[in-house]
Every structure is written in C-alpha cells, then in structure tokens.
Amino acid sequence: MMGERTVMQEALFYEFNLERHVPADHLLRSIDRFVDLSRLRAHLRPFCSEIGRPSVNPELMIRMLLIGYCLGIRSERRLCEEVHLNLAYRWFCRLGLEAAVPDHSTFSKNRHGRFRDSDLLRELFETTVRRCIEAGLVGGNSFAADASLIRADANKQRSAEGSETVDWEAMAATRRSVREYLDTLDEAAWGAASEVQPKFVSRSDPAAQWTGALKGNAFFAYATNYLIDLDHAVIVDVEASRAIRQAEVGAARTMIDRTRDRFGLYPERLAADSAYGSAEMLNWLVHERGIEPHIPVFDRSERSDGTFExxxxxxxxxxxxxxxxxxxxxxxxxxxxxxxxxxxxxxxxxxxxxxxxxxxxxxxxxxxxxxxxxxxxxxxVHEGARDMARDIAATDAYATSCRERKKIEMLFAHLKRILKLDRLRLRGPNGARDEFHLAAAAQNLRKLAKLIPMPTPMPA
Structure with a gap:
C-alpha cells in the first residue's frame, strides 16, 4: 500500500538548538577549541573609521575564511552558499538560523583594505603557532625548511617576453598586482633575488615567476616557503617568494630570524635539501646563527671524465x-x-x-x-662551514634528519591535495602572502585538532 504524499507545512514556532545538531566528532568542533579571536577587534580598531555604517563583524569573516581553507572550499562565493546551508558551518561562525551570511564581495573589500593594512592574516597565523607552543607541540630544537611551487593566476597567452619593453607604470594605474610588483622590485625575496631576466613576464601578475622547475610544461608560479618544527611538523613560519632558488634561500633566513624574534625559538639544527647548501648559506647558519646544517653541500667539483676531483x-x-x-x-x-x-x-x-x-x-x-x-x-672562503656540513653528513643524526625532513613534503602534499591550494586565486605578492598565511594557519589548526583529543564529556 502506497503511503500518502508528504506536504511540507510551515510551523509557527520552532524549538531548535544548533549545538545539538553538530556531531561531537566533527572537524570544526575539534578546531573551534583552538580558535582564539579575542584580540582581533583591538588589532583592527586603528584601521577602522569611527563614523559611518557599522561594518560586517570581522570575527565572522575570519571564521568563514578558516572554514574555506580548512575544508578546501576555494571559492568565496561558494563558501557563502555553504555557510548559508550547512548547520555545522553556521555553528562555527556563531550564526543563528535566521542570521544573514555576508556577501562574497565583502571579503575582497576587507582583504584589500583593513585586513592587509593591519597584517591581520599574519597575526592570525602567529596565533596558531603560539597555541601549538602552549600545547607542547613545538620542541624548538630541530627545524626543517623547504619551498613548494604554487601555480599563479596567470597564463602565457597574456604574457610578454622578458626582453620586451612594457610600460608597467601606466599599467600600475589600473592593476593592483602591477603596483605590488613595482613596490617589491628592491626586496630580496622578489625583484632583487636575481638579475637574470625571465623568459616571459605575465602582464596580469608580473611578480609571478616563469619556471620549468617541475620538469614538465613551464608555468607562472609563486613559492610558498615553510619552516617547520620536526617534533610534530608544526609550521612555525611561512613566507611567500619568487619561485627561484635565491629567493627561497633568502626566505629561509627571514623565517629563522623572525621565529627567533617573535617566539624566542633558537633551533640547534636545520634540515633542508641541497638547494640550501650554498657556501654563503652554510656560513650564515654556522658562524652567524650557531645552527648545525643538516644539509647536503652544494658542490660542483665532481668530474665524470676520470680525472682527479x-x-x-x-x-x-x-x-x-x-x-x-x-x-x-x-x-x-x-x-x-x-x-x-x-x-x-x-x-x-x-x-x-x-x-x-x-x-x-x-x-x-x-x-x-x-x-x-x-x-x-x-x-x-666559507669552506670551513662546508667542511662542517660534510662531517655532519656522516653522522647518524644526519640520517635521522633526512628521514624527518619528509614531514615538510607531506605538508606540501596535504596543502595541494586536501586543502586544494594547487593554484592561487589572488594575484600579486600580497595576494600570495594572504593565501599562504591562511593555508598555514588552517594546517596548524588541523594539527592541533588531530593531536589533542576532545575532552570526554562528564555524565549528567
């Protein structure tokens, strides 16, 4: 016997508790324990006007962005739709059933305005690092550094040859990414990293590097640089740079110094691949920072013609x-x-x-x-540091560092496959920084949720 057709009838009153409808093992419930945005308003207050219409709650926008980067929702338009429909997302954002979700254009307006002016996303990332330190997940003795290429939002069809003359000043009047490119020409991680002229330069995002480093078809890319603690693979610093070796080595120096200044972390050893094994880098680690380089020496003295090396x-x-x-x-x-x-x-x-x-x-x-x-x-002239690196390479500790260094490669794989950050949505150096800061913060929050179990609820 066929049942009667169901007809939805709107009720006049509902008794609905959003808290009860979020599963106890949901990822966002685990992450919510470690999201502390109490200082966000004080951090943004100098960058907000005292008059005019009240703005959208910045804590709401940050929580929505964390959902997007933690769960691989790359589009902000789709993110707004998901938060509107998903009860767990509403619970994490502190939105009731009747509360309105901000328009997707609000994120762009705030990102290019007060978020970037106040360096809020950098502050958000460093908050997750402090939380990891408080939880005992950062030992501070063994670090690893590496970089990974992320495709830029640029293509060859709209690029210019490196030797072609382009009026960048005129283009900067209408394109934010070009203005940022001109502002970073003298920075060590960007324009000053190398004097070699690239083969192609993107007109839409000229700071992106044309590279064929992946042994396939060349493409425009940025480099995301990670400095991690090897105890639990916590990201202690992140930096965006051009996708060339010189810029990545300079970014590693910046991250090591900044980690020392911000968190008081003084690592005893640094693990990295041969790209960081130049004589200047090894000398800087050994003689200027007192760090053991667990790094292969970058050496071109080997010969294949049978003569003495x-x-x-x-x-x-x-x-x-x-x-x-x-x-x-x-x-x-x-x-x-x-x-x-x-x-x-x-x-x-x-x-x-x-x-x-x-x-x-x-x-x-x-x-x-x-x-x-x-x-x-x-x-x-830095051969002493190179000899020290060669001596370390013959120890058991070096073999252990080589095994543990794979943790940073796993983070990059997680970044691209799980968090879906294999191509940037934002353009310019500042856009790359924003995306890398949010992605690193999301990875640290997921690490906290995984390693620190939820408290067992007490029986009534």
Missing part, C-alpha cells in the same frame, strides 16, 4: 695549501704580479695553483690536468 686533494690547514695525489703543494699564488691581484674572486673563491714545473714532470699529469699546464683547485 677536488676531493682527491688534501687540504693542509697549517700551510694553507692543497696536497695533490703526487705529494706536491698547491698554493693560493705561484706568480708575483706587478699589480697585486685579489686572492678572492667575485664568487668568493680562492684559486690554489700548482707549480708548472711540478706538473710537467709528474707521471699523474694525464689524470690531473691533461688540458692545462698546471692544476688549479678552487676553495671557498
């Missing part, structure tokens, strides 16, 4: 000379010039040269310098 020469510290396999010394200078020449070249290298007479009479000359009259061995 630099590793085949022994350095004598007392004599300041290299000893070749035949037992002859190589010294920094063998010739006396009328006009003294600097020992150190522009790349910070000292050339150790053998005597031409020694090389001509040596039986190992075909394996040592078959194409030159005498052998030369370059040595960096």
């Amino acid at each position: 630099r590793a085949d020469f022994t350095y004598d510290h007392q004599a300041d000379a290299y000893i070749c396999p035949a037992g002859k010394p190589l010294r920094p200078r063998q010739v006396v010039y009328r006009t003294p020449r600097p020992l150190v070249d522009a790349n910070g290298m000292i050339r150790y040269r053998a005597s031409k007479l020694d090389c001509e009479a040596c039986a190992l000359e075909p394996r040592c310098c078959p194409n030159t009259p005498a052998r030369k061995v370059p040595r960096s």
Whole structure:
C-alpha cells in the first residue's frame, strides 16, 4: 500500500538548538577549541573609521575564511552558499538560523583594505603557532625548511617576453598586482633575488615567476616557503617568494630570524635539501646563527671524465695549501704580479695553483690536468662551514634528519591535495602572502585538532 504524499507545512514556532545538531566528532568542533579571536577587534580598531555604517563583524569573516581553507572550499562565493546551508558551518561562525551570511564581495573589500593594512592574516597565523607552543607541540630544537611551487593566476597567452619593453607604470594605474610588483622590485625575496631576466613576464601578475622547475610544461608560479618544527611538523613560519632558488634561500633566513624574534625559538639544527647548501648559506647558519646544517653541500667539483676531483686533494690547514695525489703543494699564488691581484674572486673563491714545473714532470699529469699546464683547485672562503656540513653528513643524526625532513613534503602534499591550494586565486605578492598565511594557519589548526583529543564529556 502506497503511503500518502508528504506536504511540507510551515510551523509557527520552532524549538531548535544548533549545538545539538553538530556531531561531537566533527572537524570544526575539534578546531573551534583552538580558535582564539579575542584580540582581533583591538588589532583592527586603528584601521577602522569611527563614523559611518557599522561594518560586517570581522570575527565572522575570519571564521568563514578558516572554514574555506580548512575544508578546501576555494571559492568565496561558494563558501557563502555553504555557510548559508550547512548547520555545522553556521555553528562555527556563531550564526543563528535566521542570521544573514555576508556577501562574497565583502571579503575582497576587507582583504584589500583593513585586513592587509593591519597584517591581520599574519597575526592570525602567529596565533596558531603560539597555541601549538602552549600545547607542547613545538620542541624548538630541530627545524626543517623547504619551498613548494604554487601555480599563479596567470597564463602565457597574456604574457610578454622578458626582453620586451612594457610600460608597467601606466599599467600600475589600473592593476593592483602591477603596483605590488613595482613596490617589491628592491626586496630580496622578489625583484632583487636575481638579475637574470625571465623568459616571459605575465602582464596580469608580473611578480609571478616563469619556471620549468617541475620538469614538465613551464608555468607562472609563486613559492610558498615553510619552516617547520620536526617534533610534530608544526609550521612555525611561512613566507611567500619568487619561485627561484635565491629567493627561497633568502626566505629561509627571514623565517629563522623572525621565529627567533617573535617566539624566542633558537633551533640547534636545520634540515633542508641541497638547494640550501650554498657556501654563503652554510656560513650564515654556522658562524652567524650557531645552527648545525643538516644539509647536503652544494658542490660542483665532481668530474665524470676520470680525472682527479677536488676531493682527491688534501687540504693542509697549517700551510694553507692543497696536497695533490703526487705529494706536491698547491698554493693560493705561484706568480708575483706587478699589480697585486685579489686572492678572492667575485664568487668568493680562492684559486690554489700548482707549480708548472711540478706538473710537467709528474707521471699523474694525464689524470690531473691533461688540458692545462698546471692544476688549479678552487676553495671557498666559507669552506670551513662546508667542511662542517660534510662531517655532519656522516653522522647518524644526519640520517635521522633526512628521514624527518619528509614531514615538510607531506605538508606540501596535504596543502595541494586536501586543502586544494594547487593554484592561487589572488594575484600579486600580497595576494600570495594572504593565501599562504591562511593555508598555514588552517594546517596548524588541523594539527592541533588531530593531536589533542576532545575532552570526554562528564555524565549528567
């Protein structure tokens, strides 16, 4: 027997408790314990007008943005629709059933205005770091640094060749991303990171770097740089930069210094890949910051033609000379010039040269310098730090750091696959910073929710 057709009838009164309709194991309920926005109004007050119509509650907008980044909702228009329909989202945003959801355009207006002027999203991220420190999830002894490429909202069809002349000043009058590009030309993480002209420059987002680093089709991208604590893979700092090695190394220095200043964290060792193994970076870590570099040394001295490598020469510290396999010394200078020449070249290298007479009479000359009259061995002025990194690479602690460094790669995979941040929606350096700060804050909040269990409810 077929049942009667159901007809919805609006009731005059409802008794509805939103709290009871959110499951106890819902992700947002776990995250809500660690969201502290009590200082948000005081932080924004200097950037708000004292007159005019009241604005949308900033705490509501931040909670909605956290929902979007924690659950991979990339579109703000769709985010507003989801908050309007989903009871758990309304509960997290402190919205009742009858409360209106802000229009999606409100986010853009505040992001380009008071949020960015007050650096609110940076403050939000640092609040999550402090919460992780209070919860005991940050040891502060072992850090790891790395960068990952995120596609920019730009394409080749609207780009210009690197050698092409473009009137950026005129374009800056109408495009915010171009104005930000011009403002960052002298910054170490952006325009000043490298003097090499890129092959293509995007007209819509000129700060994005044209790169083929992923061994596939080239694309415009930014780099998100993470500094994590290896105890529980908590992100202690995040920085946006150009997608080139020099900018990423500079961003790592910035994050290490900022973490020390903001949170008082002094790591004993830093784990990273060979991109951070330049002589200058290793010297900065060892001699200026007192940090053990668990980093492969960036070395180009290996040879594939069967001749002796630099590793085949022994350095004598007392004599300041290299000893070749035949037992002859190589010294920094063998010739006396009328006009003294600097020992150190522009790349910070000292050339150790053998005597031409020694090389001509040596039986190992075909394996040592078959194409030159005498052998030369370059040595960096920061070779002491490089030697220390090589010694550390032979220890068990280094092997442990190499295994633990994979945690940062897992965070990048989580960022792109779970949080859906594989392509930026916002343009310009400031847009990249905003997205990276929110994504890192969301990852830290999810980490807190995962590692700290919900309190067991007491029976009535």
